Amino acid sequence: MGDLAVGARSGHGPEEEPGRSDDAAGPDPVAGDGSTAAPMGDAERGGSKGGSKKPRSFWKELPLLIGIALVLALVIKTFLVQAFSIPSASMENTLKIGDRVLVDKLTPWFGSEPERGEVIVFHDPASWLEGEPTPEPNAVQTVLSWIGLMPSADEKDLIKRAVGVGGDTVECNGTGPLKINGKALNEPYVYPGNTPCSDDNAGGTFKVKVPEGKVWVMGDHRQDSMDSRYHQNDKNGGFVPVDSVVGRAIVVAWPPTHWSTLPVPDTFDQSGLNAVANVAPGALGLAGAAPLVLWRRRKINQRVTEGNTRVSAAGGAR
Numbered sequence: 087m088g089d090l091a092v093g094a095r096s097g098h099g100p101e102e103e104p105g106r107s108d109d110a111a112g113p114d115p116v117a118g119d120g121s122t123a124a125p126m127g128d129a130e131r132g133g134s135k136g137g138s139k140k141p142r143s144f145w146k147e148l149p150l151l152i153g154i155a156l157v158l159a160l161v162i163k164t165f166l167v168q169a170f171s172i173p174s175a176s177m178e179n180t181l182k183i184g185d186r187v188l189v190d191k192l193t194p195w196f197g198s199e200p201e202r203g204e205v206i207v208f209h210d211p212a213s214w215l216e217g218e219p220t221p222e223p224n225a226v227q228t229v230l231s232w233i234g235l236m237p238s239a240d241e242k243d244l245i246k247r248a249v250g251v252g253g254d255t256v257e258c259n260g261t262g263p264l265k266i267n268g269k270a271l272n273e274p275y276v277y278p279g280n281t282p283c284s285d286d287n288a289g290g291t292f293k294v295k296v297p298e299g300k301v302w303v304m305g306d307h308r309q310d311s312m313d314s315r316y317h318q319n320d321k322n323g324g325f326v327p328v329d330s331v332v333g334r335a336i337v338v339a340w341p342p343t344h345w346s347t348l349p350v351p352d353t354f355d356q357s358g359l360n361a362v363a364n365v366a367p368g369a370l371g372l373a374g375a376a377p378l379v380l381w382r383r384r385k386i387n388q389r390v391t392e393g394n395t396r397v398s399a400a401g402g403a404r
Contacts, residue, residue, distance in 0.1 A: 154277050166192050168332070169339065170207055170243065176305035176313070177245060178277050180205065180348070186340035187245070187348070191333040199328050200248040202266065203354035205335040210242035211327060212320035214312065245335060246303035246313050247275075250296040257293035258283030258315070264304075267360065272353045279308040284308060289315040289324075300325035372398075 172185040181187065187282040189207050191207055200206050250256040255267050262282030263270040273282050284290030292315060296302050305311025338346045 129239050166190075170335070172245065176307050176311035177247070178310075179206070179309045180247075180275050180306045181245065181335075181338065182344065184341075185338050185344055188334050188337050188339050189333040194331065194333055200331055200334065201350065201354075202248060202252065202254070202359070204248045204249055204300070205245065205348045206248050206303070207243055207245045207325050207335060209330045209332065209334040210244060211325075211330050212317065212322050214244060214317055214320075215242050243332060246305050246311070248301045249304045249314075250294075250302035252298035252300060253298055254296045254302070255293065256296065256302050259293075260285050260289055260291070267358075269356060269359050273351070273364035274353075275306050275351055277310070280308045282308060284315070289318055292318065294318070294324070296325060301328065301331070302326075305387065307374040 127168060166189050168191055170189055171187050172181045172183055172187065175183055187205075189204075191278075249264065257265045260283060264269070264273065264282045271282070276282055294302065300322065302314045302324070304313045304315065314324040314326070316324075335348050337348060338344050
């Protein structure tokens, strides 16, 4: 019986191939592919030792994801874009109370300065908001302001339209129109029923020249805006230093029904509006004539010198 058992396993009796080991007897039927099956280890039996780790659950990853999101939000708020809410009616109907605007904070980092017609956010330049109540934010508003989705209640910021920039002459006489460097502006964005200028003795009638590095700002709701006109007695003369400008408001982001962009109105693109352009004809004419006059005088001097030389030479021959 023992011989039969051996022969059934190997296919040969021990007397036919003496000395042959079991390893040379042929493929192990357990492997099934012609290779010798190795003994199973602990890792293959239990799958707990030496195997790949299980991925962490979503709830364990959530704090990390929140942390990354907060860091990104702070970077965006500081260097790229920040949201601001509109607390007053001074920019109606361009901006209404409760609107949220997104302000571009990136371009000022590269030296960009406000241009005429832009809606800008700026830090209070000289206690313009003195006496204004500071709202008490709730916990949700505090968190949203910290990550940049809402402005901080402690920030004293204003939003107006930049009307004049360095070198401009801005003036209002009577009820208008508003003039920049002698050019009257057509202002369709002014609040319906308002006049472009206010005929009053508190600052509504004025003529100012904007210093370099400053801007003159006015609200679109002209008869309901305490802007540069009414702060001409402050330390800046009513002007806003460029260094105080946070950035340009580029879009109304909330509520969805008010969504719109905030482009520069076409009236600020009219020819001859630049202060340089108004003095350019005379200046350019003088600049163009000067080289011609100098050239003519030089030619005349050369002719006179040559004539004197000839006269001297002739006299010497005599």
